Amino acid sequence: MAKFEPVLFARINKPDSTSLKSYMADGGYARIKDILSMAPADVTNIVKDAGLRGRGGAGFPCGLKWTFLPKDHPGPIYLCINADESEPGTFNNRILMEKDPHQLIEGIMIACHAIRSNSAYLYLRYEYGRSYRALDAAVKECYAAGLLGRNIKGTGFNLDIVLHRGAGAYICGEETGLIESLEGKRAWPRIKPPFPAIEGLFRKPTIVNNVETLCCVTHILYRGKEWFQSIGVPPDPNNPRDPGSYGPKLYCVSGHVNKPCCVELPLGVTARELVEEHAGGVWKGRKAKAIVPGGISMGFLCEKEFDTKLDFAGPGKVGCLGLGTAAVVVVDDQTSMVDVLFNCCRFMSHESCGQCTPCREGTAWMTKILTRIRVGQGRLEDLDLLMEVASSMGIIPGTTICGLSDGAAWPVKNAISKFRGDFEEYINSKRSTMTSAQQLMEVH
Amino acid sequence: MGVLSEELKNQIRDNFPKYPNKRAVVLPALHLVHDAMREVSTGAIVEIAELLELHPSEVHDTMSFYNFFKDEKHTLGKHRVWVCRSISCMLRGGEEVLEQVCNKFHIHPGQTSADGKVTLEFAECLGACEGAPCILVDDECHMDMDVESVSALIEKL
Ligand SMILES: Cc1cc2nc3c(=O)[nH]c(=O)nc-3n(C[C@H](O)[C@H](O)[C@H](O)COP(=O)(O)O)c2cc1C
Numbered sequence: 164m165a166k167f168e169p170v171l172f173a174r175i176n177k178p179d180s181t182s183l184k185s186y187m188a189d190g191g192y193a194r195i196k197d198i199l200s201m202a203p204a205d206v207t208n209i210v211k212d213a214g215l216r217g218r219g220g221a222g223f224p225c226g227l228k229w230t231f232l233p234k235d236h237p238g239p240i241y242l243c244i245n246a247d248e249s250e251p252g253t254f255n256n257r258i259l260m261e262k263d264p265h266q267l268i269e270g271i272m273i274a275c276h277a278i279r280s281n282s283a284y285l286y287l288r289y290e291y292g293r294s295y296r297a298l299d300a301a302v303k304e305c306y307a308a309g310l311l312g313r314n315i316k317g318t319g320f321n322l323d324i325v326l327h328r329g330a331g332a333y334i335c336g337e338e339t340g341l342i343e344s345l346e347g348k349r350a351w352p353r354i355k356p357p358f359p360a361i362e363g364l365f366r367k368p369t370i371v372n373n374v375e376t377l378c379c380v381t382h383i384l385y386r387g388k389e390w391f392q393s394i395g396v397p398p399d400p401n402n403p404r405d406p407g408s409y410g411p412k413l414y415c416v417s418g419h420v421n422k423p424c425c426v427e428l429p430l431g432v433t434a435r436e437l438v439e440e441h442a443g444g445v446w447k448g449r450k451a452k453a454i455v456p457g458g459i460s461m462g463f464l465c466e467k468e469f470d471t472k473l474d475f476a477g478p479g480k481v482g483c484l485g486l487g488t489a490a491v492v493v494v495d496d497q498t499s500m501v502d503v504l505f506n507c508c509r510f511m512s513h514e515s516c517g518q519c520t521p522c523r524e525g526t527a528w529m530t531k532i533l534t535r536i537r538v539g540q541g542r543l544e545d546l547d548l549l550m551e552v553a554s555s556m557g558i559i560p561g562t563t564i565c566g567l568s569d570g571a572a573w574p575v576k577n578a579i580s581k582f583r584g585d586f587e588e589y590i591n592s593k594r595s596t597m598t599s600a601q602q603l604m605e606v607h
Numbered sequence: 608m609g610v611l612s613e614e615l616k617n618q619i620r621d622n623f624p625k626y627p628n629k630r631a632v633v634l635p636a637l638h639l640v641h642d643a644m645r646e647v648s649t650g651a652i653v654e655i656a657e658l659l660e661l662h663p664s665e666v667h668d669t670m671s672f673y674n675f676f677k678d679e680k681h682t683l684g685k686h687r688v689w690v691c692r693s694i695s696c697m698l699r700g701g702e703e704v705l706e707q708v709c710n711k712f713h714i715h716p717g718q719t720s721a722d723g724k725v726t727l728e729f730a731e732c733l734g735a736c737e738g739a740p741c742i743l744v745d746d747e748c749h750m751d752m753d754v755e756s757v758s759a760l761i762e763k764l
C-alpha cells in the first residue's frame with residue numbers, strides 16, 4: 164500500500180500556516196464560490212454518500228444528521244461547532260484550530276450552506292487560548308476579505324461566525340449541554356427527543372458538529388466522495404447496519420510512550436501499530452499493560468486486545484464502549500490499574516453535572532470506594548459493588564439523561580473484568596501504595 | 608456608585624448583536640467582568656443582570672455552575688496557574704510536579720501565594736497530552752513540565 168499522505172494535517176508545519184494568505188496559496192477557498200453556488204441538498208448528498216461519520220465521539224453519520232432538519236423551515240437554523248474538546252487524552256481539535264483555522268472555517272461555510280444556516284456559533288473551551296486567538300484572527304481576515312458577512316463572493320449567501328468561550332466544564336461538550344451553556348444557562352444536558360435538529364439552540368433547528376468532522380467536510384467537497392471512500396474501512400458485509408469507517412482520522416497517542424503525538428492515518432490502524440510505529444513504543448523499555456482506545460470513557464484494551472482495529476466498529480468488539488475520540492492512552496506494566504481507574508472515576512465525578520441521581524451519586528460513590536481501596540482498607544466485595552453501581556448508570560441501562568454516565572461506568576466495567584488481578588492483589592495486601600503526591604490529589 | 612465601569616458595560620453591550628437574546632451574553636459578560644476585576648462580586652452580578660434583563664439569581668445560577676468564576680470571597684492572585692491532574696499527565700508525573708510546586712511556594716491547590724502573584728489550582732485534561740505533564744498559566748498552555756521548568760515559569764510571572 165502506498166504511504167498515506169496527511170490531508171487534515173497537510174499544512175500544520177508550514178510557516179505562517181494560520182494566515183489567509185498562506186491558506187489561499189495552498190488552494191484554500193479556491194472553489195468556495197462554486198460550492199456555495201451548488202444546491203444545498205447536493206452538498207448534503209455528497210457528504211452523506213461519502214460516508215463521513217462524526218469525529219466527536221458518537222460516530223453518527225454526518226450527512227444523514229443534516230437531513231433530519233425540517234424541510235423548508237421558515238426561521239433561522241443554527242450550526243454549533245463543538246470545540247469543547249475535553250475528553251481526557253484528546254487534543255486533535257486544538258491542533259487543527261491553532262495551526263490551520265481556515266481549513267475549519269471553510270468547512271463551517273460549506274456546512275452552513277448545506278443546512279441553510281446563516282449563523283454559526285463556535286463553542287470553544289476556555290483553556291484553548293491559543294486556538295481562540297488563531298480563530299479570532301482568521302475570522303477577522305475572512306470578514307475583511309468578503310469570505311464572511313453578507314453576500315459572500317457575490318453568491319448571495321450570508322454567514323456570521325461567533326466565537327463563544329466556555330468556562331471549564333467537560334459537560335459542555337455534550338451537544339445539548341453545549342446548547343444550554345451557549346444560551347447562558349448551566350450546562351445541563353436536555354432530555355432527547357426532541358433532538359437538536361428539530362429543536363436546538365434558541366429552540367430552533369440546530370446541527371452540532373465536531374471540529375474534525377467539519378475539517379473533513381472541506382476535503383470531501385474538494386476531492387470527492389470517491390477519494391474519501393478510498394481511505395479507511397468499508398462496511399462489514401456481515402453486518403447490514405455497519406456504515407463503515409471511511410476517511411482519515413487524527414489519532415492522539417499519550418501516556419507511557421516514547422513520543423506522544425497526534426498522527427493522521429486512515430481509520431482502522433491497530434492500537435499496537437500506533438504505539439509501536441508512530442509513538443516510538445512504550446517508554447523505558449517496558450511493556451504496555453492497558454491501552455485506552457478512545458478517551459477514558461471508552462474503557463480499556465488489555466494485552467491480548469492490542470491488535471484491535473481502531474475504526475468505529477473495532478473497540479466495541481472487545482467490550483469497549485466505542486471508538487470515542489480515538490485518543491489512545493498507554494499504561495505501562497509498572498502502573499497499578501487501581502490508580503488509573505481512580506483517576507478516571509475522580510474525573511467523571513468532578514464533571515458530572517449532577518442532574519441525574521444515578522450519575523451524580525454513582526460517580527461519587529465509585530470514587531469513594533476506590534479511595535477506600537487505595538488507602539488499604541478495600542474489601543474484595545468492593546469489586547462487585549463497583550460493578551453493580553457501574554451497571555446501573557447511563558443511557559444504556561436507561562437511567563440518565565446523557566452519555567457522560569455511560570462513559571463513567573465503562574472504564575470501571577472494563578478495568579474490573581479485564582484487570583481483576585490488579586485490584587485483588589492491592590486489596591489483599593491491605594496496604595496503601597499511595598505516594599504523598601497522590602494523597603495531595605485526593606484531599607482536594 | 609456602580610461596580611462596573613461604563614467601559615466594561617459597553618464591552619458587554621457590544622455582544623448583544625451576536626445573539627438573538629440577551630441571556631446568551633451571560634458567559635461573555637462574566638468573562639469580561641472576571642478578566643477586568645479578578646472576581647465577580649454580588650454587586651457585579653446585580654449589574655450584569657440589569658444589563659441582560661435577567662434576575663440576579665439567574666446570572667448567579669449560571670455563574671455558580673462553572674467553578675472558573677470566583678466571587679468576592681475567593682480573591683485570585685494576579686495569575687492563575689492550573690496543573691493538570693487527568694490521566695495522561697498523571698501517568699507522566701503531573702502529581703509530582705504539583706506536589707513540588709506546592710512545597711516550593713508553600714501553598715495548597717486553591718490557595719494564593721503570599722505575594723498575591725499566583726493562585727494555584729487543579730485542572731482536568733487541558734488537551735495538550737502530547738506535552739504531558741502540562742500546566743495552564745491564565746489561558747496559555749505550557750508543555751513538558753518538570754519541577755525546574757514550572758518553578759522557573761512561576762518565578763518569572
Ligand atoms: C459527556 C460528553 C462529552 C462530549 N464532549 C464532546 C466534545 O468535547 N467535543 C465533541 O465534538 N463532541 C463531544 N461529545 C459528543 C457530542 O454530544 C456530539 O455527539 C458531537 O459533538 C456531534 O458532532 P459530530 O457528529 O461531528 O461528531 C460529547 C458527548 C458526551 C456525552
Ligand code: SF4
Pocket residue numbers: 334351352514515516517518519520522523563564565566567568
Ligand atoms: S448523565 Fe450525568 S452528566 Fe449527563 S445529564 Fe445526567 S447527571 Fe448530568
